[in-house]
Every structure is written in structure tokens, then in C-alpha cells.
Amino acid sequence: MIEGQSIAIIGAGIGGLAAALALRLRGADVKVFEQAEALGEVGAGLQISPNGAAVLKALGVAPQLRALSLRAKAVDLCDYRQGRLVCRLDLARYVPDLEYCFVHRADLVQLLYEACRAKGVAFEFSQTVSDLGAPDAPRITTQSGLSCTPDFVVGADGVKSMMRPALGNMSVPRFSGQVAWRAIVPNTCDHPDHAVVHMAPGRHMVSYPLRDRSGVNLVMVQERSQWAEEGWAQRDAPRNVQAAFCDFGGMAKSLLGGLDKVHLWGLFLHPVASCWGQGKMALVGDAAHPTLPFLAQGANMALEDAWVFAGSLDTQAPLQQRLDVYQARRKARVERTVRAAVGNAWKYHLSAPPLRWAAHSAMRAFAAIAPRQLVGQFDWLYRHDVIAEQS
Template sequence: MSRKLRVGIIGGGIGGAALSGALTQRGFETRIFERADAFGEVGAGIQMTPNAVKVLRALGLMDKLSQAGFLPHAIVGRNWRTARENFRTPLIEDCPRLYGAPFVHIHRADLHSMLVSLVPESSATLSTACTGIRQDGKTAVASFADGSEFEADVIVGADGVRSTVRNALFGDEEPRFTGNMCYRAVVPVDGVVDFVSPDSSFWLGPHGHVVTYYVRGGKAVNIVAVSETANWVEESWNAPSSRDEMLAAYQGWHSNIIRLFERVEHVFKWGLFDRDPMTTWSSGRVTLLGDAAHPMLPFLSQGAAMAIEDAYVLATTLDAHGPDYATALQDYEAERLPRTSRVQLEARERGKTYHLPSPLAQAKRDLVYWIKGKLNPQKTGLQANWVYDYDATAFQPQPALKSVA
């Protein structure tokens, strides 16, 4: 039997932890390097759509996900001022039937800690920031800010939107500010309240939208409030904000939104950045995964889902091709790059549709939503049925590319 490759993972976020878990499940020796001094996540919610849930189930996390999650009834589009429904995509009964897995809302910290539970303790190194990558024909080497180095057969950059590994492979290029910022907050509640429906609610307004949904079994509501803005002045990626700033930015919005925002205690504002799709993610023995490869706007709720799918497919190809890392990385890209590129571009497009400024354009859009909803409610609104349908756990490496080693 051929030796399993030694894999180094840079970044212990959602994608890095998922990759470590998927490789460990297949008997690989991995090492994961995280620059923060503890594994952690921002205080916010995350939507795990059926395509991501299929992977989490294959990683053995379904019980934990069910305990910590919330099952939304539907994705509902609403008018920002009147709360009138623009579209309704049923989820709770339809997702398992149509896509083979539920749609789950969860706190990011809960999701991350269940992924980190798959990472063997001995394989994680914290407080270690990668500063560079070099490679020759035989190995790849990551170097770190403390002067240490790590040598591996394959190195994976799962180090987020401002990826050091990506810069080392393809040159320094700043991510693109998309013209959108958002406020993120989690509001504790005593179970489902009358001003927040048990759905993934998309409130569509001029030059912005607000998404609300329950997490933690219905004990908290997550808010993502997006606004278009010409400039993002903060140097950092996120910055503290306040309830008053948030209320001022959404004056005139429906009273349910205002009632929810009035309960906000802690809020951060974020600049939203993305990049154009790439033509390749790999060079030699090094490749990229998640936001390092394909950062996207969160308008289809897919950034973490794509990182989780990438992780599973990469673990599958590395396992299938034995020592032939080159074919494994080629096979990984062939499967993942077209899909993630489409999601990146469609997420940008959704922003334009959600944020239409003129009432006439909004009325036309809502008529289209209504007609599409009558024909097939899964194909209106976000129009993400093709995203949810995909099953990374059913992926088979191409026979033509299979290693003969």
C-alpha cells in the first residue's frame, strides 16, 4: 500500500478544520497552523444549506448539528417597508425530499467547534502565522513568523480572503471592495418572537437588504444588515459599531426590523470584499481552498459551504490518487473551480437584484419573483436550487485521471 501524503494546512477556520477532519477520517497525517492563539469564530450566525449539510453528515456531525441548529421553515423575501412577501421558498419539508438534507441555521462558533472536534489535538499549532511558501520538486515548505518551518508533501492555503499562501503562489493582489458593508449582530430571545418569523427572511430595500434568522435552537436571532456604500474607510476588515448607528442606517424600515435592532447589544460592521474567479488554484505541491481561493459576497450564503465542499472533495482526490499529488490537485480543481466560480459570480448578481433602488424596478422584480414562484417555488428568490442539489460526498474522481501508482 502506498504511503499517505503528509498534508500541511494553513488556516484553522471553517475550511481548514473541515479539511483536517476529512483527511484524518481517511487516515492521513495532517498539521494545521493557525495564526490566532485559539480556535474561534465571530459572534454571528451562519446558514448551512443542504449541500453543506451533506458533507457535515458524512463527517459524522449530524447529531451535533441537529442539537445546536434551527430548522427554518422557508426563505422568505419581504418588502423593506411594508413586509409584503415577494417570494417564499419552502425549506423544512422540501429540502430533505428534494436535496437529500435539511437546511440548518447555526451559530458560527457552534459550527466551528464541531469541525475543530475532528482535528486531532496533536496536529494543531496555534499562534503561528504563515509568512511564506517555497517548494522544489520533492517537498513544499511553509515558513512562519516565529522563524519555524514545516515541510510537507502538499500544502493547502485555507487562510481566508487575505491569504498569504495565495499571494506566495500568484502574487500580491488586494481583494476587491464590493461597494457593500454590513452590520452583524446576534440578539438573544426567549424562543420565537412575534416580530421575527421562523424563516430565513430577506428584507429587500433600496441600496441594501437585511437577513434575519434564528440560531441556537431558537434562543437567538442573527442579523446581517447590508448597505451599499461608496467607501469603506476602516483600515481593518471589521470595526465595532453601535445600536444607534445601525438604527440610523435603517430609518423608515418596517417596525419588525426596528424592534429587532432596538434589542441589539453588540454589533460589528464589516466591509464586504471578494475577488474574480481564478483560472487555477494550484502551483506544484501547493493549492488553495475556501475564501483563499474564491472569496465571495455572502448573498447566496455559500462562502463557508463552498469551503466545506472543497475540503471534502480535496480529501477524496488526495485519497484516490495515492502519491500522485499532481493528479489529485488537478482533479480537485476540475471538480471545484467551475462550481465555485459560478457561485462567486451569481452572488454578485444577486446583490444587484436585491438592492434595486427605484420602486418601479422593484415592482418588476417582484412580479418576476411571483411568476417564478407560481411555476416552481424552489426557483424563485435566491434561485439556489442548483447549489443545494450538489453532493460533494458523491463525487468520484475521474477514472481517466486515476493514478496507476
């Protein structure tokens, strides 16, 4: 049982905050260490699919999520030239009971932070953890000299996790040959409440509205050999994106014209961690399994991890057995998700005209004949309910 146990969490991202809340709701004494000074307006849009929304509901924040997000009605796959629709996954019509929404990352982080504070989770900002101690004897030390010896430590410290190698996961990330830019632009084209994937040879762009629909979130992906750093803070000039996507027409063209502040990040392939928990330490979220963004599952998998981790830890089995249960419940699902994300880029980026034409025609035909099956191919992902699984 974890009631009264002291648990330190490294990182106040979505994984760390959701884990903090889930553990606190089970009675643990939780403190979060975050390197940033505060939880500011960082990041851009996230898609929360029904599997992630189920966790937020179980954490008691569904009403706040609804107030801050837009309900997604469909996912449209379009050709890049004039924006012609290839096929539509009609979320509103075929999965009315499931919530799929668009939310600003900063709003979701703030919402989880406030829920944590209301339940008594403690926070230490401007504290970069620099040392963890040993897995069996954790001792957290921060760059500014704070130190503590909690009963357990959770590494929710993202893609450049320090706990990941500390648990023996030594793999080196490999550049995927793709980079992504992200930006929020003014909604000058009355963008529908759809996620629109504009597909082009070697590139694609995803757009969807955010908040009060005054802005549109854009992610532009390009295959290229020139390497770019992995991380969320690197800026780039709008003209570089506009040049790379200059042949896009229709709505995409007008959205690209509104670019002002643009971030660039290199997309890297990381093997899923082979060890998720050892001694008195465990990983959640990107720290265990960074994924390419092509299935929009980074935040959703972190939410699922957080819930499953808290439930797995809160039993009377020997500690290592609890950690093994956590890993066994998560690893295969996460690996499947990471693989599916890699596969999507290939589908979106088809180059050879005959293959591209044939693939788009097949998608159109499938959508017309079997629209339910088109959405249903994602049932394994969206309808998976970690709350029901655990109860």
C-alpha cells in the first residue's frame, strides 16, 4: 500500500502531474520537482483521444477539460495541392460516446497542476534534479542544493530523462530523417473542428483549432537528411517552413501565410525502455517511451502510464513484483502505439504518383463502403480503458 509513503516525482509535465494526482488520490505524500521556474505558456496543441480522456475523467478533472478544450468532430485526410478530401474519420457520428478533444498543452498542464494543489501535492520549482542516488536507496539532489530521501521516486522527466539510463536503459536515439515545426496561427479560414492532415510527397501538415477557435495549431513535418536537435525550445524562421511547403494550396496555403513564431524539432526514434522500474524508482511518459507525433499519443500514453502505475504500486505485493506488473501492463501496448505512429508517416508521405494515386483511391473507396471500419481500425487504441482494466 502507498498511503502515507513519501513519493518524489521528477518533472511537472503531463505524465508527472497525472502521476502526482493519481498517487495523491491513493493517499501518498507527493512532492514534484520541476526544473522550470513556473508552468508558463509553453508548448502548443495536444490531441486528447478517448483513452487519455478516460484517465482525466477518473482523476476528477473532466469538467475542467471540457471547459478548456474543443471537441473534435472528425479527422480529415486531404491532398496537399488544393486540400481535396481523401477520406474522413467521422468521430462525431461513429463514436459519439467517446471524447476526443483539442487542448493547449499549457491549459492541460495548468488544469492538472491546480487539481494537484487542491489535493495537497507539494511542488518545488526551479529545481533541476542532478542526482538520484541508487535505485534501492534513492536520494534526490538538485542543482541548487536541495536534498531528500523519499520512499520512492518517479522519473517523469521527459524525452531527455536522467532516470532512464539510471535504470540501465542505455540505448542511443536515432535521427528519423524527419523534422517537425509547430506554430499557432490566427484562424483566418474558419477552420472546422476537425484535425486535418494535409498529405504531400515527403511531407505533411496537421491543423486543428484551439481554445476559442481564434487560433489554429499547426505541425508541419518534412523528410530531410539535415539533422535538427530534439527538444521543444528551438526557434526557426517562418520563411524556412513556407519555402518547404510552398506548393501547398487551399486552406493549408492560407494557414501557412499566417506563420509568425515557429519552433523546430528533430524527430528521433527511441526504443521503448526495457526496464520501467527497479528498486524504488520507476519511469512514466516520455521518459520510458518517446514516440513520433504521428498518432498524437505522447500525452495520452503518459496519462495511461500514470493511472496504471499508481494502481500497480498500491498493492501489498513485494515492491519489485508491483513494478513488474506495471511494466507488463504497459510495455506491449506502448510498443504497438510507437510502431503505429512510425507507420503513419509512410502512409502520409507517399511520393511516387501511381502509388500515391492508388493509395488515395483505395482510402476513398474504403471510406465510402465501410466508414465504421475506417474509424474502427483505431478501436484497440481509443477504446482501451485502463480504468476498467484495473478495476
